[in-house]
Amino acid sequence: MMLFQNFSDIGLGWLPAWAVILIDFGLAIALACLVHASIYAGLRRLAQGSELFRRELVSKTRGPARLALIFLFIAPAAAVAPLSPSDEQGLRHLVLVGTILLLGWIARIVLDVWAKIHLRRFAIDSEDNLLARKHVTQTKIFLRVASVLITIVAIAAALMTFDEVRQYGVSLLASAGAAGIVAGLALQSVLKNIFAGIQLAMTQPIRIDDALIVEGEWGNVEEITSTYVVIRIWDWRRMIVPLSYFIEKPFQNWTRENAQLIGTVLIYLDHSAPVDRIRDKAREIAEASALWDGGVFNLAVTDFRERVMELRVLVSARNAPRAFDLRCEMREKLVAWIQAEIPQALPRTREELTIEPGRAGAAEHPGLAAQRRA
Template sequence: MAFDEIMRGMEARLSWLPAWSISLVLFAIAFALALTIHRIAYEIMTRIVANWDLFWRSLVSRTFGPARFTVITLALSFAASIAPLSQTQATLIRHVLLICFVALVAWIAKTALHIWTTVYLRRFKLDAEDNLLARKHVTQTKILRRIAEIMVVVVAVAAMLMTFDGVRQYGVSLLASAGAAGLVVGLALQPLLKNVFAGIQLAVTQPIRIDDAVLIEGEWGNVEEITSTYVVIRLWDWRRMILPLSYFIEKPFQNWTRDDAALIGTVMIYLDYTTPIEAVRRKVEEIAAASRLWDRRVVNVQVTDFKQSTMEVRILVSAGTSPRVFDLRCEMREQIVAFLQREYPHALPRIRAEQLQPAHGGTAAVTAVQ
C-alpha cells in the first residue's frame, strides 16, 4: 500500500476528531512512518555495501543524516497537504517546511563536498617519501573545502532569513541606503574577510602546504593544519604555534620544503690548521655512504673560512625530508668528532703555549696562543 493511501485512510478513520487533533495525529504518523522507512532502507543499504569498497560504506554512513532528514521533510510535506489545517496554520507549516528544505539543501551540499574531497584525496599519500604533490593537493583541497562550507552556511542562513517578509524588506532597504551601514559592516567583518581572502590566496599560490617544514618567528616546525582562519604549526618539541592566515601573506618566513621535500644539511666544524682535509673528506663520504638517512645526492667538504687560530670546515649532506636531514647532521657530527679524536687528536682546537728566550739574561716569558 502506498504512503499517500495510508495517510488518506488514517484521515478518513479520524474524521470524528477535531481538525487540530487530526492534523496532529497525521503529522505524528507521518513522522513515525518516515523514521521507519528510513531505518529499513538504511539497514538494507548497509547490508548491500558491507562487502564493498570502503568508499561505498563511507558514502552510506555519511548520508545517514541527510537521507533521514529528507524522508522526514517529504513525509511532513505530504501530511500538511492532506491535513485539515486553517489558512494561518497551513501558511506557518509551509514556512517551516521551506526553512527545512533550505537547511536540507545546505546539508546535502556540505556532505557532497566532504565526499568529493575524500574521494579526490584518496589518490595522494602524505606519508610517501616524496610527498610534494600530495601536500600541494591536500592543502589546496582542504582550504577550498572549508571556504566552500562557510559560503554554503552563509547562503543558507541568508536564504532562511529572506523567507521572512520583515527581514527581506529590511535587507532591501539596507542595500538601498548602504553608505554608512556598509562601511560599519565592512569594518566589523574586516578580520574575518581578511582571513577568508587570505585563505583563497593561500590555496591558489600555496606559499605553505600541509606538512611543510617552516622556520617562523625563530621557531622550526611543520605545518600541521590549515583552517579557514588560522594555521597550526607543530614545533619540533611538540608545542603548537597558532597563526592567522593573513600572517603568511603579509610577513616573511622560511619554507624549507617549498619546491622539494629533500634538503641539504650543514655541519660546521672548527679545526686546527694541521688537520688533513683530504682525510676528513674521505671520512665524511664514508659516513654518508654508510648512513640509511643519506639520499645519495649531495655530500661535500669545504674549508669556508680562516679564523685566528682555527679554520672553518663546512660539511654538506642531503636527505629526503627535513627530519632525516636533522638526524643525519647529528650523526655526522658525532662520527666525525669520534674519528678526529681517534685518528687526529691534534686536529681539534687547542691552546698552545710558547716560551720565549730572554734577550739579555732576563726572565723568560710564556705566551698562550689559542
C-alpha cells in the same frame, strides 16, 4: 493521505485539535524514521565491501535522507490535520526553510564525497610527495572555503524567506553606505583570512606537510583551515598562525619545490688539522649512512679565525627529518673519530714565553723560547 484522513476523523475525533495535530505529525515523523531505518539498513549491507564512493555516499547521505523523508511524510499529515490557515502558512514556511537548509547540507556532502574520492589517489606519506601535498592542500582549502560560502548562502536564503528580513535587506541596499562600511570593518579580519585562503590555494606558498620556519620555530604544516594554519613543532607543540600571515610576512619553506634538503655541519678545529684526512672520513661516514641520499657531499674550510678554522660539511637527504638526523650523525661520528685518531687537531690555545738574556736561567739556556700549550 486517505489513511491519515480516516484515522484522524474516526480514531481521534474526540480529542482536542492540538492533540490530533501532535499525534498526526508524530505518527508521520515516526513512520518516516522507520522507513528511513529500513532503507539504510539494506543500503549499508549492500555497501559493505564495495568501493569507497558507495560507502561514503551511504554514510554521508543518511542525515539528509532522514530529513527529506520527514518532510515527505509531513505533507499528507498536514493536509488532513485540523490546522488553521495561519498554522498552515507557518508550516509551509517551516518546510520551505528546512528545504533550503537541506539543499545546502546536500551541497556540502557532495563536496565532501568528491574531496575524499579525489584525494584517495594521492599518498601524502610517501617520501616524494610534492604532487600529493599540492593536491591535498588545494582541495582542502577550496573545500573549506566552499563550505563556508554554501553555509552563508543557505542561511541567507532561508532568512530571506521572512518578510521582515527581506525588507531589512532591501532597505540596507537602498541606503548603501554606512551599513556596508560598518559590516565590512566588522568582518575585515574574517574576510582577509578567507581571501588569503583562496590566494594560498592558487599560489601555494605552503602545502600540507611542508617544513617551515615561522617566528623562529621549525615545524611541519599539519592542517590548513579556512582561517588559520596549524604547524606541528618538532617537540609536538602546535603553533596556530592566521592564513593572512603567509601572505603578508616572510617565512622559510624548506620543501617548496621538493622534499630534498642539504644539511650543514660546522666543526671548529686547530689550524694544523689535516683537512684531507677529515674530508675522507666525513665521506666515509656519509656513504655508510642510510640517511644520505647519495646526492650532495662536500667538506671545505669556510673560515679561518684567530684561534680556530671552520670546516663546513654539506650532506643531502630525502627530507627534512632525515637531513636533521644525518647532520647529528655526521657531527657525532666525526668528532668521535677526531678525538680518537687525531686529538691534536682539536682547538688549542697557544702561549709563547720568551726569557730575555741576563735574567735568571738565561746562561744555562741562552735564547730559550718555550711554548706552553693548553
